[in-house]
Amino acid sequence: MRLSYIYSMKKVLIAIVLLITARAASAQKELLPFDEHNKYIYYQVVDQPTLTADTMYNRALYFLKTAYPKLKVKTDKTNESISGAGKFVVTSTMLLKHEDGEISFTYTIESKEHKYRFWLTDFTFTPYKTDRYGKSVPADGIEIPLEKGTTKLTKKQVDNYLDQAGTYSKQFGDRLKQYMVRLSVTPVKETKTKVISTKNW
Amino acid sequence: MKKKLLLLVLAVSAFSFASKAQDTIKTTGDAPLVVYGSVDTYWKYDFSKHANIGTYFASDNNSVSLGMIDLGLKKKVGKASFVGELAFGPRGQYQSTPNGDGNALNANNTFNIQNLYVSFDVTDKFNLTAGYMATFVGYEVISPTGNFNYSTSYLFGAGPFQNAGFKATYAFSDKVSLMAGIFNDQWNSYAAVTQSYTDAGGTVHQNGEVSTFGAQLMVAPVKGWTAYINFMSGKYSGTIEDLTTTYQITDAFKLGLNAANKTGAGAADYVGAALYPQLAVSKVVTLGIRGESFKLKSTPTAASTTYSAFTLTANIKSGPLTFIPEIRFDHNKDMPFTDSSFSPTKTASQFVLAAVYGF
Numbered sequence: 001m002r003l004s005y006i007y008s009m010k011k012v013l014i015a016i017v018l019l020i021t022a023r024a025a026s027a028q029k030e031l032l033p034f035d036e037h038n039k040y041i042y043y044q045v046v047d048q049p050t051l052t053a054d055t056m057y058n059r060a061l062y063f064l065k066t067a068y069p070k071l072k073v074k075t076d077k078t079n080e081s082i083s084g085a086g087k088f089v090v091t092s093t094m095l096l097k098h099e100d101g102e103i104s105f106t107y108t109i110e111s112k113e114h115k116y117r118f119w120l121t122d123f124t125f126t127p128y129k130t131d132r133y134g135k136s137v138p139a140d141g142i143e144i145p146l147e148k149g150t151t152k153l154t155k156k157q158v159d160n161y162l163d164q165a166g167t168y169s170k171q172f173g174d175r176l177k178q179y180m181v182r183l184s185v186t187p188v189k190e191t192k193t194k195v196i197s198t199k200n201w
Numbered sequence: 202m203k204k205k206l207l208l209l210v211l212a213v214s215a216f217s218f219a220s221k222a223q224d225t226i227k228t229t230g231d232a233p234l235v236v237y238g239s240v241d242t243y244w245k246y247d248f249s250k251h252a253n254i255g256t257y258f259a260s261d262n263n264s265v266s267l268g269m270i271d272l273g274l275k276k277k278v279g280k281a282s283f284v285g286e287l288a289f290g291p292r293g294q295y296q297s298t299p300n301g302d303g304n305a306l307n308a309n310n311t312f313n314i315q316n317l318y319v320s321f322d323v324t325d326k327f328n329l330t331a332g333y334m335a336t337f338v339g340y341e342v343i344s345p346t347g348n349f350n351y352s353t354s355y356l357f358g359a360g361p362f363q364n365a366g367f368k369a370t371y372a373f374s375d376k377v378s379l380m381a382g383i384f385n386d387q388w389n390s391y392a393a394v395t396q397s398y399t400d401a402g403g404t405v406h407q408n409g410e411v412s413t414f415g416a417q418l419m420v421a422p423v424k425g426w427t428a429y430i431n432f433m434s435g436k437y438s439g440t441i442e443d444l445t446t447t448y449q450i451t452d453a454f455k456l457g458l459n460a461a462n463k464t465g466a467g468a469a470d471y472v473g474a475a476l477y478p479q480l481a482v483s484k485v486v487t488l489g490i491r492g493e494s495f496k497l498k499s500t501p502t503a504a505s506t507t508y509s510a511f512t513l514t515a516n517i518k519s520g521p522l523t524f525i526p527e528i529r530f531d532h533n534k535d536m537p538f539t540d541s542s543f544s545p546t547k548t549a550s551q552f553v554l555a556a557v558y559g560f
Contacts, residue, residue, distance in 0.1 A: 098560060099235070130237055130559070132335035132342045134273045134284040134316050141425025141449025152484055154520075 031166035035121065040146055040162070042169030043119040048180060053080060056111035056180055063179035064109075068172070071107070083108040090125070090164045093156075099136045100157070101127040103146070103165055109176070118176060120169045125149065125161055234276045236560075241268030241292065241345040243555035250541045253549040254531050256510075257353040258292050258345075268555070269293030271315065271344055280323075286316035288343075297343045297362050299390050312391060315343060315363070326372045333391060334368075336361040337380065337417045338431045340445045340459035340475065346559040349479060349487075350514045351525045352551070355495035356461055359471045360441065361388035361433070366411065376421040384413040386437040387467070395437045413438050425449035439465030453481040470498040487516045506535045525555040 035041040048056060057079050064073050064082065071086035087104040091097040103125050109118040123146040128136040144151075146165065149158035244265045247253045252262040260266075269290030276283060288294065294311055301307025318332025341348050341357040368382025385393040386409050393409020400406060413435030421427045428446035443461040450456060457477030463470050473495035481487045491512040499505040514527040531538065531549045538549035 097233070098237070130273075130344070130346060132337075132344070132347060133318075134237065134275055134286050136235075136237075139449075140421075140427050140447055141455070142452075 031170055032123075032162055034147075035119075038147060039121050040123050040165070041119050041121040042166065042173065043117070044173050045115060045117040046177060046180070047115045049114050051114065051180065053111045053113050056116045057082070059180050059182075060109045060111065060116070060176065063176050067175050067179065080112070081108060081110045085122075088164075088168050090161050093160050099128050100161075101125055102138060103161060103168075104143075105165070107172070116180065118173065120165075120172060123162075123165050125153070234274060237273045237275070238271040238286070239344055239346045239557060239559045240270050241351075241555060241557040242266065243268060243351060243553055245551055245553045247549070247551040248541075249539060249546075249549060251539070251543075253538050254352070254510075254529065254551055255358075255537075256355055257296060257358045259352045259551075259553050259555070260291070260296070262551075267291055268345055268557075273316065280321055282320045282322075284316050284318055284320075285314075287313045288315050289313060292343070292345070301391070314391070328370045328372075329367070330370070331367040333363060333365040336364050336388070337415065337429070338433055338441055338443045338445075339461065340457060340477070345555070345557040346523075349477065349489045349516060350491050350512050351527050351553050351555040351557075352512060352529055354459070354475045354491065354493050355508050355510065356459055356471075356473045356475055356493065359463065359469065359473075359495070359497075360443070360461060361438075363389055364413070364415065364433075365391065365393075366413070366415070368415070378419045380415075380417040380419075382415045383411055384415050384433070384435070386410045386412050386435055388438055410437070412436055434465075436466065438467035439463055439470070447477075455479045464498075469500070472496050472498065485518045487518075489514050489516070504535075506533060506537065508533045508537075521559050523557045523559070525553070525557060527553045527555070529553070 032040040032042055035043070051059075060082055061073070061075070064071055064084070068086065072084040074083050075081075076083075083106065085104060085106045087102045089102050090100050092100050103123050105120050105124070106122040107118065107120045110116065125144045125146060126138045126142055127144075129139045131137045144153065146158065146162060149161065153161075242265065243259050245252075245259050245262055247262045250262070252260060258268065267290045269288045269292035271286065271288045271293055273284060273286035275285070288298065293315065294313060298311065298313065298315060301310040301312070314333060316332075316334055318330055318334050320328060320330040322328050335342060339357055339360045341350075341353050343362060345351065364384040366382050366384030368380050368384075370378060370380040372378040386395040387393065392407070393411055394407045395410055396408040397405055398408070413433060415433040416431070418430045419427065420430075426446070426448040428444065431441070431443040431445065433443075434440040441461060441463045443459070445457075445459050447455060447457040455478075457479070458474070459477075460474040462472045473493065475491055475493035475495075477489060477491050479487055479489035491510070491514070493510045493512075494507065495510070496505055496507040497503075508531060510529065510531045512527060512529040514525060517524040517526075529551050532547055534547055536545035536547050538546050540546045
């Protein structure tokens with residue numbers, strides 16, 4: 001009786017371990033293949049049959065200004081391409097999430113008649129250190145391209161940061177798509193909270 | 202029991218997939234409450250067979266001794282943030298923080314506080330901060346995760362550890378910022394405590410002034426090079442001019458420099474400089490040297506005296522854990538050290554092995 005109980009317990013524990021392992025393996029880093037320059041890239045081409053190049057260009061500008069106001073934005077003279085740079089914070093996978101550093105990247109958004117494309121690349125990790133005031137600040141002068149990450153970081157760290165870079169890039173693309181397809185991209189006004197009057201009944 | 206465990210598996214499963222659905226990186230909104238800090242311990246062997254070098258921390262000879270457990274909490278909501286950092290252990294208590302608030306009745310009532318301040322971003326470039334903060338002066342810090350060497354320089358020990366006050370910082374760009382602030386009359390004190398008087402009942406009362414001016418100009422002339430030009434002056438705490446700079450010259454080589462001059466009231470006057478070259482020789486090992494020259498200036502009762510110190514340190518990292526083996530040689534022609542038979546000598550040397558875990 002006791003042996004069969006232990007056996008059942010073992011199966012249950014194995015199931016928990018497998019479940020957790022499966023979750024860890026469902027990583028977003030697969031979203032970042034290498035480009036022709038051997039750099040990680042998040043690249044998407046999206047058809048928008050009803051939209052003109054100008055409309056998409058303007059909506060992309062509005063998207064950057066509204067959804068990612070801290071990104072640097074550079075436009076070209078032909079009104080077809082927007083590029084720039086940004087960064088986001090990456091955390092460790094420990095129980096208490098620790099700000100490990102930040103990843104800087106460059107992005108490009110290009111529009112043509114009825115389609116647009118965008119990509120994020122040049123992912124570069126800068127570790128954080130805790131300064132004398134307890135603030136997490138970038139370590140001066142240390143920049144580690146994720147392609148060469150394993151020369152300075154552990155494989156586990158690199159996988160974690162690639163995962164977070166993939167998640168960030170996907171989120172960037174999903175939000176861009178939302179701004180592109182909306183006819184009106186102004187934020188929806190919150191409906192006024194209904195007030196119940198107890199005076200009249 | 203088995204059913205309960207199976208329910209647990211289902212619950213974990215549901216949680217797992219629910220979490221995945223929200224598996225996004227926050228780009229806006231408020232940061233969570235962050236817990237950070239460090240734990241450190243060390244063994245030191247002084248070649249004179251007794252503790253001989255009077256700089257801070259790593260004080261016990263031939264003993265596996267405590268540094269401290271440092272526990273910080275921080276959070277930012279919108280434009281407002283706070284930091285509260287407590288330390289327990291010799292390094293974090295009597296070696297680096299004051300007892301009580303300066304009132305005799307609180308003499309043994311340690312607050313354990315390293316940092317306690319609130320901060321407000323008036324704009325993206327302009328910040329106001331008030332509270333009890335680590336000093337802005339100097340290269341080395343109290344937290345072992347903030348230093349490369351485990352033992353400290355003479356410059357570190359002679360200068361301030363903390364300053365309580367109010368400061369405003371304006372960032373002109375990523376490359377230039379200026380801080381100016383008004384701080385309490387004394388360094389390393391939870392309250393301004395310069396003056397005291399005794400009432401008719403014999404009770405001593407402390408009064409103070411917020412009368413020390415401090416400023417810091419930060420410049421980052423080229424990528425990887427940051428310099429802080431610091432100035433602090435007060436009627437009761439004297440004047441310090443300080444330069445602290447680091448330059449990550451290549452991926453592997455970093456050079457740091459600290460130079461300072463203290464004059465006037467308060468702590469002993471000094472002048473000195475320390476150079477910190479460091480070379481990463483592998484992914485986990487970095488070697489560094491600290492070379493320092495430090496002069497305690499003459500006083501009406503004592504002549505000036507000059508120390509030189511040479512410290513060779515390795516940082517061996519394994520994730521958040523850093524092993525720090527270190528050997529140090531100090532020299533002073535005025536023979537402030539003692540040899541193994543306690544006779545005065547010009548030189549002192551020690552070996553330290555420390556372990557520091559940062560989180």
